[in-house]
Amino acid sequence: MKCLKSSNDTVGMKIRRECVKETTRFMLIVLASVLTDKYGFGKVKVQQVMKSIIDRADSINQGYIDLSDLEQILKDEYGIEVR
Numbered sequence: 001m002k003c004l005k006s007s008n009d010t011v012g013m014k015i016r017r018e019c020v021k022e023t024t025r026f027m028l029i030v031l032a033s034v035l036t037d038k039y040g041f042g043k044v045k046v047q048q049v050m051k052s053i054i055d056r057a058d059s060i061n062q063g064y065i066d067l068s069d070l071e072q073i074l075k076d077e078y079g080i081e082v083r
Helices: 010-039 043-061 067-078
Strands: none
């Protein structure tokens, strides 16, 4: 898959950014759908959750939080493992 290749060229980086953007969009749509359909979340609560996710991702991207640390916290404190 083109989006999984590590590339320094301009075209490769553009493809990678588009793949990340589409994957993020996909996951937010699936999450919003599950929260509304299965858990009865309304518009405001779903938007709050999505904003929190985007803010957390920004913190990871800016180096304020490490993804592996969050993963370990989920495992140690909540018994949640993401596979």
